Amino acid sequence: xxxxxxxxxxxxMDLLRFKKLVPNRRAKLAEGSAKPLPVSYRVxxxxxxxxxxxxxxxxxxxxxxxxxxxxxxxKTKSPFYFRAGQYLTVGCKVGDSYVSRPYAISSAPKxxxxxxxxxxxxxxxxxxxxxxxxxxxxxxxxxxxxxxEFCYEPIKDSRQVVALAGGSGITPFxxxxxxxxxxxxxxxxxxxxxxxxxxxxxxxxxxxxLASDKIKVVYVLSDEKxxxxxxxxxxxxxxxxxxxxxxxxxxxxxxxMYAFADKELAKFHLPLRxxxxxxxxxxxxxxxxxxxxxxxxxGFTTQTVDASASETILTAMERAGINAPSKCRAGGCGFxxxxxxxxxxSIAGADKRRLADLKFGYIHPCCTYPDSDMEIVVPxx
Amino acid sequence: MKKYDAVVIGAGNGxxxxxxxxxxxxxxxxxxxxxxxxxxxxxxxxxxxxEFEASLHELNDFGTKENAGDVRDLFDSLGVTDKIEWLQIPxxxxxxxxxxxxxATMPFGVEEFIAKMESYVPGSKESxxxxxxxxxxxxxxxxxSSSVNGNTDSKVMVSKYGNFVRSGSxxxxxxxxxxxxxxxxxxxLSAYWCYLGANLEDMSFVHYASMVNRxxxxxxxxxxxxxxxxxxxxxxxxLELGGDVLFNTEAVRILQDEKDGGVAGVVLDDGTExxxxxxxxxxxxxxxxxxMMQKVSEQDVRATNARKFAGRGFTMFLGLDKTxxxxxxxxxxxxxxxxxxxxxxxxxxxxxxxxxxxxTVCLNRAYPECSPKGTCMMYFTTLYMSDDWGNVKAEEYxxxxxxxxxxxxxxxxxxxxxxxxxxxxxxxxxTPMTYARYCGHPEGVIYGYESQYWDGLMPRxxxxxxxxxxxxxxxxxxYSMRLSGYSSAYFSGDISGRQTVGDIKREG
Numbered sequence: 092x093x094x095x096x097x098x099x100x101x102x103x104m105d106l107l108r109f110k111k112l113v114p115n116r117r118a119k120l121a122e123g124s125a126k127p128l129p130v131s132y133r134v135x136x137x138x139x140x141x142x143x144x145x146x147x148x149x150x151x152x153x154x155x156x157x158x159x160x161x162x163x164x165x166k167t168k169s170p171f172y173f174r175a176g177q178y179l180t181v182g183c184k185v186g187d188s189y190v191s192r193p194y195a196i197s198s199a200p201k202x203x204x205x206x207x208x209x210x211x212x213x214x215x216x217x218x219x220x221x222x223x224x225x226x227x228x229x230x231x232x233x234x235x236x237x238x239x240e241f242c243y244e245p246i247k248d249s250r251q252v253v254a255l256a257g258g259s260g261i262t263p264f265x266x267x268x269x270x271x272x273x274x275x276x277x278x279x280x281x282x283x284x285x286x287x288x289x290x291x292x293x294x295x296x297x298x299x300x301l302a303s304d305k306i307k308v309v310y311v312l313s314d315e316k317x318x319x320x321x322x323x324x325x326x327x328x329x330x331x332x333x334x335x336x337x338x339x340x341x342x343x344x345x346x347x348m349y350a351f352a353d354k355e356l357a358k359f360h361l362p363l364r365x366x367x368x369x370x371x372x373x374x375x376x377x378x379x380x381x382x383x384x385x386x387x388x389x390g391f392t393t394q395t396v397d398a399s400a401s402e403t404i405l406t407a408m409e410r411a412g413i414n415a416p417s418k419c420r421a422g423g424c425g426f427x428x429x430x431x432x433x434x435x436x437s438i439a440g441a442d443k444r445r446l447a448d449l450k451f452g453y454i455h456p457c458c459t460y461p462d463s464d465m466e467i468v469v470p471x472x
Numbered sequence: 473m474k475k476y477d478a479v480v481i482g483a484g485n486g487x488x489x490x491x492x493x494x495x496x497x498x499x500x501x502x503x504x505x506x507x508x509x510x511x512x513x514x515x516x517x518x519x520x521x522x523e524f525e526a527s528l529h530e531l532n533d534f535g536t537k538e539n540a541g542d543v544r545d546l547f548d549s550l551g552v553t554d555k556i557e558w559l560q561i562p563x564x565x566x567x568x569x570x571x572x573x574x575x576a577t578m579p580f581g582v583e584e585f586i587a588k589m590e591s592y593v594p595g596s597k598e599s600x601x602x603x604x605x606x607x608x609x610x611x612x613x614x615x616x617s618s619s620v621n622g623n624t625d626s627k628v629m630v631s632k633y634g635n636f637v638r639s640g641s642x643x644x645x646x647x648x649x650x651x652x653x654x655x656x657x658x659x660x661l662s663a664y665w666c667y668l669g670a671n672l673e674d675m676s677f678v679h680y681a682s683m684v685n686r687x688x689x690x691x692x693x694x695x696x697x698x699x700x701x702x703x704x705x706x707x708x709x710x711l712e713l714g715g716d717v718l719f720n721t722e723a724v725r726i727l728q729d730e731k732d733g734g735v736a737g738v739v740l741d742d743g744t745e746x747x748x749x750x751x752x753x754x755x756x757x758x759x760x761x762x763x764m765m766q767k768v769s770e771q772d773v774r775a776t777n778a779r780k781f782a783g784r785g786f787t788m789f790l791g792l793d794k795t796x797x798x799x800x801x802x803x804x805x806x807x808x809x810x811x812x813x814x815x816x817x818x819x820x821x822x823x824x825x826x827x828x829x830x831x832t833v834c835l836n837r838a839y840p841e842c843s844p845k846g847t848c849m850m851y852f853t854t855l856y857m858s859d860d861w862g863n864v865k866a867e868e869y870x871x872x873x874x875x876x877x878x879x880x881x882x883x884x885x886x887x888x889x890x891x892x893x894x895x896x897x898x899x900x901x902x903t904p905m906t907y908a909r910y911c912g913h914p915e916g917v918i919y920g921y922e923s924q925y926w927d928g929l930m931p932r933x934x935x936x937x938x939x940x941x942x943x944x945x946x947x948x949x950x951y952s953m954r955l956s957g958y959s960s961a962y963f964s965g966d967i968s969g970r971q972t973v974g975d976i977k978r979e980g
Contacts, residue, residue, distance in 0.1 A: 094602045096635040098642060098650045105638035106630065109930075112641055116931040117938075123778025125770055128762030132914045133862030134784070138905040140866040172866040204867060240519065240900075245874055246881070247896040275867075363520070364793055364897035390718060390744075391474060416508065416720060423518070428508050428719075445516050445523055447701040451708055470508050470720035471742065 140204075142236050143171040145472075148208070150230040156293045160259060161223060162197060162211045165234060170204045173237030175270035176263040176341075180235030180418055181210055185221050189414040189472070192218045193372065195262040195343065196237065197294075199269035208234070211293060213259040238418055238426075241341065241369040243267065243278050248339040249365065254282040255325050255352055257344020258291070263369065264343065265294050268301045268308075281307045281333050283325045285348065287314040309333055324348075327355040343369040370421035373439040373458045375401045386466040387413055388432075398461045403439070405456040408469070415456065416472040422458030427469070429456050434465030476502045476716075477976055478750035479738045481723040484512025484911070485961035486948030486968070487754030488706035492550045493969025494752070495713035499976055502746060503715060504738075506722035511703030512754070512911050512949075513918060514958065519898040521844050522791035525851065526902075527918075528699040529667075529805060529833050530561045530692035532683065532959045541690035542615070543959045546966055551712075555705035561692040561838045566803040567663035568887045569812050576660045577803060580691040589657055599653035603661070606635050606647075607685030610678045613637075614933075618963075621971065622936040639677050640930050647677040659812035666807065666831060667957065669783040669855055669919040671818035676928030679955065686959070694838055699958075726751055726764045726945070733767055734943025750976060752968050754949040758914050765942075772941055779927060782919030782956065783821075783855025784904040788877045791898035796836045796848040800890035804837035806830075808887045822858040824876060828883050829854050847897070852880045859915050861904040873901050919957075920950030929955055936967075946972055 098105055152164035163181070173179075173196060182191025194210035202208065214223040226232075241263055243252055254264045261284055270276040286292050289312060298308045311321040311329065321329060325348070330340075340361065342352055349368060356366065381400035385407050386393065396411035398404055405427060408415040418426035423443045431452045439458045448454075456469065476499075480491045483505035491503045509515050513527035535541035540548075547553040564585070566577040576592050578585060586600045613633035617624050629637050639647050644665070648658050662672055664684055672680070695701040710717055718740075727737035727745070738746045753760050757776045761768045792799060808830045811817050820826040836848040843849045854876075864872050881893055904916020921927060932939070932953045939953070940946060946968040950956030954964040 094605055094635070096602075096606060096639050096647070096650065098638070098646065102638060105641070108641035109637050112926075112931040113934050116926050116935060119926045120775035120778045121771070123774035123776065125774055126777070128758055128768075128773060128776055129914070130763050132908070133859065134904045134916045135908040135912075135914065137862075137864065137866055137869065138908040138916075141869060141905055142909045170866075172869070174870060201867075244899060246877055247899050362793055362897070364895075390721070390742075425518070426508060443518055445518060445697070445700050447516070447697040447704045450697065450701070451704040453704070470718070472720070 140169075140171050143167070143169065144236050146234050147231050148234045150226060150228060150232060153226065153228065156211060157291055159214045160211060160293050162209050163222065163226065164198070164207065164209045165232070167203075167206045167208065167234065170206055171237070172203055173200055174242040175200055175267040175276060176242035177237045177239045178263075179208070179210070179237050181222070182233045182235070183230070185218070187412040188409050189412065190218050190221075190409050191233065191235065191417060193235070193238075193419055195266070195369070197262040197265050199266060199273060200275050201270070201273055211259060211262045235418055238424060239369070241343065241367060243276055245278070247364060248278070249337045251279050251334065251336065251338040252281070253330060253334045253338050253340050254280060255340060255342035255344065255348070256282055256284045257348035258286060259293065260342070260344035260348070260369070261293050265298065268298060268306050271305050272301050272303065279305050281309070283309050283311055283329055283333065285311040285313060285325050285344070288312055289315060289317060289320065307333070324351055325355075326351070327358045330355070330359070339365050339367070341367045346371055370419065370423055372420040373403055373422065376439065376460050377401070383461045384464040385461060388468045389413065389415075390471050398465065400461060402460070403457060404436075404459050404461055404465060404467065407461070408456065414472045415469055417457050420457045422455050425455060427456045429454055429470070430468040432466035432468060434467070435462035436460060436465065437462055473745055473747050474502070475747040476500050477748065478752065478972055479504065479723070479746055479748045480752045480754065481738070482512065482754030482949065483510040483703075483707070483717070484754045484949050485514050485958055486950070486952065486965035487752065488703065488710070489546070489550065489962050489965025490752040490754065490948045490969035490972070491710050491715055492706065492713065493966055494973060495710065495715050497970065497973030497976070499973060501710075501715045502748075503710060503717045504721045504723050504740060505717070505719050506741075506912065507910055508719045509700070509703070510707045510717075510719070511699060513907075514699035514703045516698035516700040517900070519789070519791060519900055522847070522849050522898050523698060524789040524791070524849060524900065525698040525835060527787070528694065528958060529831065529853075530694055530838070532692055532957070533686035533690050534558070534693040535690035536560070539690060541686060543962060546962060550706075550709060552702070552705045552709050555708060556701050557696040558693045559696055559839050561694060562804055564688060565663060565805045565807060567660060567807045567809070569659070569809045570887050571810060572659075572812060574656075574659060574812060578660065580688060582689055585688050589660060592660060593654050593657040596654050596657035599651040600657065600661070602651050603648070603653065603681070604685060604688075606639060607681035608689070609633055609635050610682045611685055614682060617933055618967070621967075622933055636678065642677050643925060644672040644675050644677045644680045662814065663807045665814050666829060666855060668923055669956070670923040671814040673815050674925050675923050676925065676930055679923055679929035682929070683957070696839060724764065726760065728765060728767055729943070732943050733769070735945050749979065750944045750972050752946050752948050752965075752972055754965070755912065756914055756920070756951045757947060759912065760945070769941065779921040780924055781915055781917045782922035783857060784859070784861060784916040785902065785907050785918035786854050786856065786876060786904065787902045788852040788880050789898075789900045789902075790850045790892065790896055791843065792848050792850065792892055792895045793846070793897040794848070794895045795846060796834050799848070799892050799895060800888070801834045801837070801848065801850070801892070802888070804834060806832040806884075806888065808832065808883060818857055821855060823860045824856070824864070824872065827854055827856060828879055830880055830883060832884060850892070852884065854880070855919065856904065861916060869905065873903055877901050918950070920952070920955060923955050944975065
């Protein structure tokens with residue numbers, strides 16, 4: 092026989108109780124406070140400090156570090172925070188184009204809480220050239236959200252971090268060194284810093300001033316032999332000389348440095364979890380130049396612009412004055428996630444998309460070269 | 473000016489389903505989402521060579537083609553089931569309460585579950601069978617209620633679903649005691665409570681029974697490509713049906729009709745005004761009434777203020793460079809508690825300092841190929857039952873996050889004997905701040921409004937009609953009538969979507 096549930100002696104009392112559910116809730120809802128609902132919440136306010144999103148900031152200071160490197164200091168309207176090693180995008184309108192580029196933050200996380208942040212940029216391309224030659228104090232630029240995973244991770248990394256820095260790749264490590272010195276981070280940082288000559292070293296005196304039992308900087312010059320400097324490239328012998336036991340390698344520099352370091356590091360048989368590499372922006376593709384049409388749907392508008400086989404479709408959109416979303420420019424962060432309607436394409440480097448993105452036809456324009464005319468749906472920036 | 477029959481605000485699980493339902497009902501629909509991806513919590517992210525599932529532990533009540541659950545039926549009628557590759561979760565859960573020497577691994581299937589329980593707790597069989605019979609009646613009663621859009625006939629309810637009505641006003645513990653279920657069996661059966669986020673003295677029996685029954689009876693499923701596959705499948709269906717979808721687009725204001733105060737339009741974050749008389753809001757009433765609408769009735773303010781936020785989320789994701797076998801991770805789904813007394817446990821979950829509860833998943837135990845050969849991945853979730861993360865300043869944030877993450881790793885190693893710390897290749901941690909950032913939820917809440925006794929599933933369903941206070945405005949997602957969780961959110965989108973189709977038709 093089927094079971095009959097009964098809690099009270101008389102089953103109808105259970106029924107009466109059930110009937111009271113509605114009046115009971117009705118009364119509770121009516122008893123709520125009449126004061127206005129909150130407009131924000133503490134957690135959400137902190138989230139805004141950790142992830143301010145795009146913000147306008149005033150360029151307050153430009154420092155010349157080396158003949159081809161400058162540091163740009165910005166004042167933001169609100170305080171924000173980040174992890175040493177992260178990057179943010181700096182962008183503005185150049186001519187008719189919306190352009191932005193990711194740069195590692197060279198200032199300390201603590202400074203951002205005081206509304207100050209700096210990036211250090213080597214003059215080497217279109218936008219860095221613009222910054223170098225045109226940007227001036229008082230300009231208002233757009234800064235992106237602090238992003239990236241190129242950070243010391245206390246839960247998994249060895250306390251001993253060996254940093255391999257090439258040229259302007261020193262910037263994230265300079266931020267890390269400052270954050271160790273001011274007590275924000277706690278780990279041992281040995282920086283092997285490679286440059287062509289002594290005068291190419293950025294932050295030389297600042298790094299020397301930060302040296303401590305936790306921070307050690309070794310300068311490695313490839314084109315000069317000088318006392319007090321290592322000479323050559325950063326290879327296995329140098330790493331061996333300055334690090335032993337268990338260590339985490341973090342590298343930031345040009346692609347050529349990575350190719351060399353990868354070979355050298357193989358000698359240590361380190362597991363993948365012990366090596367971190369900051370990604371570089373996708374550049375031009377070395378193919379015969381070919382012109383394609385790129386049709387872009389954004390919001391309620393559609394436009395068709397020119398694209399070139401040698402450049403990413405993100406660059407094509409920027410050239411055409413479309414304000415397309417972008418952050419890492421290396422295919423990894425997914426911020427430019429867009430839907431492909433039709434077209435052939437190639438991806439620069441490893442495909443870092445999610446599995447379902449491949450299945451349903453989504454692409455990351457920042458690392459996508461056109462191989463035919465293309466039609467895409469791009470979210471607004 | 474752009475004109476739509478309905479605008480769906482938020483492409484979370486509820487919003488996606490609502491949009492499909494509206495389109496199937498012939499409406500012209502715009503779906504706007506402030507993030508650049510659909511799904512809300514139903515998404516994934518890449519770190520190194522791993523693709524992590526952001527939130528789904530398993531999809532409840534999906535079942536198989538032969539033994540279809542209600543969610544599969546819903547997905548079938550939405551036309552999305554076959555766009556997704558599904559796999560079955562091998563076993564229900566393992567619960568460990570070390571302090572009480574409790575360690576039980578429970579299977580799917582009602583008979584199997586009852587038999588396994590009997591082996592752990594001799595003499596529990598009869599009460600377990602009653603529980604599942606009652607739970608099935610709950611499911612049937614709910615199906616009836618849904619089929620008549622909540623306008624149930626009380627005669628039908630009492631005659632056909634008597635146990636449902638008689639137990640409908642009681643908490644889980646009140647009912648299980650009447651069933652004379654041995655305490656140990658209650659402890660094992662109720663391991664799942666933290667997925668609903670209210671303690672067992674406060675949580676309504678029908679709510680818990682409904683979920684456990686669906687879970688055990690139909691088994692659970694997972695999309696192969698993480699929940700991102702479901703979310704993109706839904707978007708692809710919306711596009712097939714002619715809907716418009718805008719990402720990176722936040723609806724900042726709902727415009728109101730001068731005369732009746734109902735929906736007149738939606739303003740987007742770039743200032744674009746959309747004309748519509750119908751909105752399905754896949755977000756918290758706190759946000760809609762607190763900042764998106766100008767004229768809100770005192771009744772709505774009071775009703776919203778009266779409600780209590782449910783758990784705020786915290787999840788740690790690990791990519792490990794050894795296999796689950798090598799690390800000693802035996803199961804797919806673990807619950808690790810300090811005590812099986814859910815009231816005491818709930819209290820401990822209020823603060824960052826005291827909370828060390830975790831629901832932990834090793835996805836490779838359900839889908840060995842989910843990560844590269846020689847690796848595995850795990851996610852660890854807990855809930856905070858107060859706004860303690862609101863006390864954490866930005867400058868303490870990263871350290872606080874690491875402290876909790878470390879505690880989770882230690883606890884998992886201690887309770888299960890697995891060794892994972894030395895094999896972490898990738899780690900990512902989501903806190904209430906993360907959930908607040910991506911989904912905009914107040915305080916980083918991931919479970920909507922708490923399923924408190926007075927505001928549980930039954931009274932919400934029974935009051936669906938009178939909770940609809942603003943003409944043209946309906947809610948979907950974890951804050952609405954079906955409460956939180958994947959399947960609940962999908963059902964809420966189904967209900968609100970269909971109701972809005974009805975609203976549109978009535979207007980002619």
